[in-house]
Amino acid sequence: MAGDESNGTGHGLSVQAPLQPELVEGMAHENPIVTDVGAGNGATDQEPATAAVLAARLRHLSLSAQTIHADDFLNSHQSVAPPMHVSTTFRYNDDPDELRPWANINPNNPYDSHVYSRDTAPNTTRLEAVLTSILHGPSLTYSSGLSAFHALLVFLNPKRVAIGGGYHGCHGVIQVLSKLTGLQTVDLLDPDFDAALQPGDVVHVETPLNPTGEARDLAFYAERAHRRGCYLTVDATFAPPPLLEPFRWGADVIMHSGTKYFGGHSDMLCGVLAVHPKHAGTWIRGLREERLVLGSVMGSFEGWLGVRSLRTLEVRVRKQSADAAALVAWLEASRKEEDAPSSVVSETVAEVRHASLQVTEKGEREEWLKEQMPNGFGPVFAVYMRDADLARRLPSKLALFHHATSLGGVESLVEWRAMTDAGVDRRLLRFSVGLEGFEDLRDDLVQGFEALRAERAAKGAGAAVVAG
Numbered sequence: 483m484a485g486d487e488s489n490g491t492g493h494g495l496s497v498q499a500p501l502q503p504e505l506v507e508g509m510a511h512e513n514p515i516v517t518d519v520g521a522g523n524g525a526t527d528q529e530p531a532t533a534a535v536l537a538a539r540l541r542h543l544s545l546s547a548q549t550i551h552a553d554d555f556l557n558s559h560q561s562v563a564p565p566m567h568v569s570t571t572f573r574y575n576d577d578p579d580e581l582r583p584w585a586n587i588n589p590n591n592p593y594d595s596h597v598y599s600r601d602t603a604p605n606t607t608r609l610e611a612v613l614t615s616i617l618h619g620p621s622l623t624y625s626s627g628l629s630a631f632h633a634l635l636v637f638l639n640p641k642r643v644a645i646g647g648g649y650h651g652c653h654g655v656i657q658v659l660s661k662l663t664g665l666q667t668v669d670l671l672d673p674d675f676d677a678a679l680q681p682g683d684v685v686h687v688e689t690p691l692n693p694t695g696e697a698r699d700l701a702f703y704a705e706r707a708h709r710r711g712c713y714l715t716v717d718a719t720f721a722p723p724p725l726l727e728p729f730r731w732g733a734d735v736i737m738h739s740g741t742k743y744f745g746g747h748s749d750m751l752c753g754v755l756a757v758h759p760k761h762a763g764t765w766i767r768g769l770r771e772e773r774l775v776l777g778s779v780m781g782s783f784e785g786w787l788g789v790r791s792l793r794t795l796e797v798r799v800r801k802q803s804a805d806a807a808a809l810v811a812w813l814e815a816s817r818k819e820e821d822a823p824s825s826v827v828s829e830t831v832a833e834v835r836h837a838s839l840q841v842t843e844k845g846e847r848e849e850w851l852k853e854q855m856p857n858g859f860g861p862v863f864a865v866y867m868r869d870a871d872l873a874r875r876l877p878s879k880l881a882l883f884h885h886a887t888s889l890g891g892v893e894s895l896v897e898w899r900a901m902t903d904a905g906v907d908r909r910l911l912r913f914s915v916g917l918e919g920f921e922d923l924r925d926d927l928v929q930g931f932e933a934l935r936a937e938r939a940a941k942g943a944g945a946a947v948v949a950g
């Protein structure tokens with residue numbers, strides 16, 4: 483693993499003024515293009531048309547403007563929609579004097595140059611260009627969220643990982659690595675978890691958490707990790723931009739299952755690692771070299787789908803998050819109103835969990851949480867039903883929520899979580915809010931709760947008849 487080659491860049495990031503990621507030799511998406519990139523995007527012949535330059539020139543480049551234009555500098559064709567490239571290999575220069583190992587400059591667009599698609603390819607490079615812009619650090623894509631986590635641990639090669647709860651698959655990756663390297667885990671929920679850590683170890687924080695959608699205080703964990711010479715890695719899958727900016731709170735690496743909100747349509751697997759610019763030089767090069775060996779790259783079609791999906795990231799995520807918060811507030815209020823018309827909720831629902839419900843002992847929203855997630859608390863929440871049978875039966879009563887695992891798509895999903903997580907409370911249902919709209923989703927839940935009540939009543943009547 484590389485040492486910390488910090489260039490002293492601070493953590494003061496914001497969406498409006500993204501840090502200029504350090505340029506990394508050999509990365510198409512990190513090289514400035516200095517050819518004529520056209521007047522349309524505001525760059526001159528002399529200036530690179532990267533998103534950072536566009537942001538500096540326009541002074542304000544919104545998240546959506548970034549997701550729609552951050553890859554413009556890789557465009558060498560007149561087509562407005564990105565072309566789909568299927569080639570796995572790319573022709574070398576005809577001039578023998580121009581042949582350089584692993585450098586294969588494309589004369590049509592030097593910054594979209596490739597050798598072999600296990601290293602880089604046009605569609606995934608475009609996706610990485612947009613991710614680099616919106617995550618505010620050079621970003622690499624992987625074949626899935628778990629392969630990104632695997633690549634991260636292989637690269638940092640810590641002796642210990644502090645981790646607590648969260649997505650069970652990440653614990654599975656650690657188990658596999660423990661078999662190979664003796665990697666140990668430390669319980670993040672132990673108040674003295676950092677006492678056992680040594681420099682170079684990893685503190686891995688998932689926020690908001692799978693499956694409850696509750697958030698963790700990143701600044702707290704960053705301080706504890708850095709004090710011990712450890713790295714803070716953040717799985718921010720549940721809070722893509724504009725909900726959370728982990729570098730601002732001290733993350734060294736951001737990880738995402740891009741399968742969720744970056745894909746957004748339940749049709750592609752994707753993993754993402756974004757490296758804080760202070761580590762970029764050595765870390766991103768090392769990660770890319772190891773990805774070439776591990777072979778865990780995305781397919782070109784997924785890269786193309788990813789770019790298409792990111793165009794609408796901001797509008798999707800803002801609405802999904804707002805509708806989730808409205809549903810959570812409605813469920814929580816209805817659960818407490820035993821005599822109201824919506825008491826069907828209180829008959830069936832025992833508890834609702836979501837970051838929007840996280841409060842101090844005085845019932846006020848945590849200060850750190852307001853600052854960490856100013857734009858919403860995420861589209862996933864959990865419901866504990868009054869018993870496991872109600873949790874198992876509710877999904878089959880719903881018309882708009884598909885009963886399926888995963889999250890982040892435009893379609894709302896509900897999962898009886900015991901289907902895929904053996905360790906979870908069997909009363910737990912995880913909801914992922916899509917784009918159908920609050921009223922329709924609320925009404926679907928009401929009719930679902932009513933159907934459960936009717937089913938119970940019928941069973942009760944049946945039992946009474948038999949007993950009678």
Ligand SMILES: Cc1ncc(COP(=O)(O)O)c(C=O)c1O
Nearest residue numbers: 626627628649692719739741752
């Ligand atoms: C928080 C979190 N991290 C990582 C993953 C793994 O992602 P993938 O399924 O893309 O491998 C998931 C998948 O559900 C997840 O919810």
